[in-house]
Amino acid sequence: MAEATTRSASAPAPRSVDVARLAGVSQKTVSRVLNNEPYVSEVARRKVLEAAEALGYRLNNAARALASGRTRSIGVVSLGTALYGPASLLTGIERAARDTGYALRVVNTIDGEPSGIAGAVESLLEQGVDGIVISEPIDEGDVGISVDVPVLVIGAPAPFAAPRVVTVGVGADLLARAATEHLLDLGHLTVHHLAGPQRWYAARDRLEGWRTALADRGRAQPPVIPGDWSASSGYAAGQGPARDPEVTAVFAANDDMAVGLIRALVEAGRRVPEDVSVVGYDDIPVAAYITPPLTTVRQPFDAVAHEGLRLLVQAIEKPDAETIRANDPPVELIIRASTGPAPRA
Structure with missing residues (x-):
């Protein structure tokens, strides 16, 4: 619509009236557009925004705050x-x-x-x-x-x-259910849970989603394995499951703990996923590049x-x-x- 204009450093800053004049609309329409208010046609909105950009107009937030x-x-x-x-x-x-x-x-x-x-x-x-x-x-x-x-x-x-x-x-509860159900759909009789610290709302929600998924399928609920979100806590907590041949699937409340858990399993001679399947939570950037690449749920x-x-x-x-x-x-x-x-x- 309008060509970009240039002005010298000494020229006065453009005002809303200048935008209205260039766009061919009223100042009230300019105000509505710049304040993102309704009742403005798309044609008028486009004209105002193009005029504002052409003039280098910036809405004066301080003045708007006073008003x-x-x-x-x-x-x-x-x-x-x-x-x-x-x-x-x-x-x-x-x-x-x-x-x-x-x-x-x-x-x-x-x-x-x-x-x-x-x-x-x-x-x-x-x-x-x-x-x-x-x-x-x-x-x-x-x-x-x-x-x-x-x-x-x-x-x-x-x-x-x-x-x-x-x-x-x-x-969090829906994502945790999806992670747990994925493991159950693969034929695992139950799923163990490596949980986050329970002062965190997210850890509680993920725990609840895991419990709900098992209850809906009528599966046994194993004792919760406590962790603190860190990879080191996942490694330490993984020592028990690594020695237990009954453990075939673990849902970890975050990817860092899942990474530590996988190391503990591999060091004990348990193969992932042939012996134990592991699902994490978050989809941290490194999750796709560890060995094996980690199945996880991505937070939106x-x-x-x-x-x-x-x-x-x-x-x-x-x-x-x-x-x-x-x-x-x-x-x-x-x-x-x-x-x-x-x-x-």
Whole structure:
């Protein structure tokens, strides 16, 4: 529509009225388009966006905040950890935020830190955020605070009161069921579970999904094997199953523990998958390149983050609208060479 324009450093910055003039629409239409409001035709929306790009126009977020009473920012409380799951979810939130027009302000907590969540939330509220995302995977109990902005909680119950709470799940129980059912479908009589630490909501959900899958098939539920998410804990926990010929299938609550478990099995002379099949959880980048390549379930971090932020922004901008239920995340089982048919008796 419009050709890109150039201006000198001393030229005044383009204004919304300039965008309206170039696009041939009203300033109200420009405002609606740039604030991503409804009731604008696709033709008008395209004209405004093309004109804004041609002029090098940037929406003045500070002015918009004064006009709307919002800072156009969302606070995120996340566990400060290098573990694949929490770190990948935070990355997904950061990616999704780019499409919302809101800036992110992230505060990390530390496992075991007293009042970690409460202190992080108070810090974000002092910065005037319009909404808060709780991506805190550990059960700290009731944190004893309340907030006056909408809250998005990912994969856990809300730890405090808020005027509107949006909850989205990563489908941990569904993914765990899919992993367990895959092993049962291969003919294994039952599946052992190498679990994560039970203070983590994700570990509880994966444990529950494993139990449900076995119960639905009427299969025996072996004792849970405890782990702490690390490969070293998987290796240590794998010493028992490695010596037990009755163990033919193991579902590990994350890929790191599965990697440690496989090493313990191989060192004991148990072949994977001929003697013992192993399924992990997460699909970490290295999972496809270990020996044997690891069958696992892939967490839908980006899909969950986009769905959650979409609902949170709606709760912020339309506080009187009915809360829409989040869509269930997809289940993606990645079958590789670490699983195979149950060994013959």
